[in-house]
Amino acid sequence: MAGVSTESRLALAEAFEQRFAADASTTTSNELFAVANLLDGNGALRRGLTDPSREAEQRRGIAASVLEGKVYPSVRELVTFAAGSRWSAERDLADALEHVAVLAAAAAAERRGGAEAVTAVLEDLLRFAGVVEADARLQNALTDQRATAEAKKRLTGEVVSLRTPEGRELVNQAVEHPRGALPAALAERFAEVLVAIQRRSIAKVTVSAPLDDQRRERLQRALSSIYGKDLALDLTVDPEIIGGIKVQVGDDVIDGSVMARISDLGRAMTAS
Template sequence: MAGVSSESLAAALAALEAKLPGASLQLAQELFGILGTVDSSAGLRRALTDPSRSGDEKSALVKQLFGGKVSADAVEIASGLASSRWASARDIGDALETLAATVVIAVAENKSAVSASGISGLEALENDLFTFSQAVDSNHEVQRALSEPQASPAAKIVLAEKLVPGASAEAKVLIGQAVSQPRGLKVTRLVRRFAELAAKRQQRWIATVGVTRPLTETQIGRLQTALNTLYGRELKINMSVDPELIGGIRVQVGDEVVDASVAARLGQLHRQLA
């Protein structure tokens, strides 16, 4: 996905963030359900991505089709996608899939939001997805069964869950989606894509810190407190000594970098370490 579709997806993900602290698996399943309806109708996909129709018209179509059938949040998310611009008819489906998976991943993340690092739920989800992929890749009979067009989605889900009997509810939702609605991809490829989304989200809460010399335990504690306050949650800190740094520290959390170009935040961190 590139160009205008990429921009529309980025905007949708940014808007979704406000809903993620209280997200539920039901919301994700509703979005996956909407995706199934969109995927099943080429005419609907064309209508929702037709550049000659206004965003309001396309949004109204989604509300007409799904209003009262799913939650208000699901309708809002889907209608927001419809009101955006898409380079191809498939892109809106890909975006729906990404948003639904992101909701599932956020539910796993929120499970551990009060723990020491805030990322163990995501790690557990990634491990379950990895375990499933390995189990499928190592068994040709399972691969054939999951790709058998005559087998029902329900039967494939039952088989998939037997491969990871201890999987979390979040992992089961993503694995179930992959085996029942792979959307033209190999099941393991889609599961790995979901795992990549989880890994990317996990990186948002890992602070990679570069320093010119090792910090004392007291300084590390002050840095931890400062970063937790700055980002509003407990971060995991990965520390490394970088002799090429001229001075001070460099902190990266996700895509955000705190360094000499962000004077206010850098000054705040220096005061905390003083």
């Protein structure tokens, strides 16, 4: 049955790309996230839009009625389209809307600044994830159920430098509405969507000391050369790391014990 939701999710993403991506904005993204959050918190509505015993037209009618005048027409149309599809589990619909919300943020960035802007959004997400994963106290603060969403959002702005409006929107979503995930993990999931759009891969890199932008760029180029494909860096600092660096790309892990490859990376990071 999982294949049913996969097919519906792909159909929703395709509908977005073909009909709505060209005009997408951060508001489009925010409203799609808001609908996903609404479904998470409203079991009756969630069941009404995913119940396979209801006719597709009836499910679409419920979505259209609930969202009338509350969201962009394009968002209403996307959710209505999704409600008419089949879903293996109730949560799958909200997950698919979350996915399209990330696509909308990427489309907004591309409209604003082309492929470079999308890359900058990706870097924002990975920077946030790296900073949070390296600081246990920060992780605890962002998952503290006693703290308000606004307080968590404010804390994020104080400790992580986010350079793009779309990056801030996606990180704020991960912090304020993590949907049962850890904020850093959700940001990484969003990053994976952007990586797939750009047909890139992610290198999870742990280093013993922070890297400035120049050394980070050299490392990215060196790893891309080693693996023969364009890589985005998910960078974490751990002073205890053996050999000063650890890299994971897919199932491949290299660390300080693999001296030949590490030597290549070291030279790339320190070369003038």
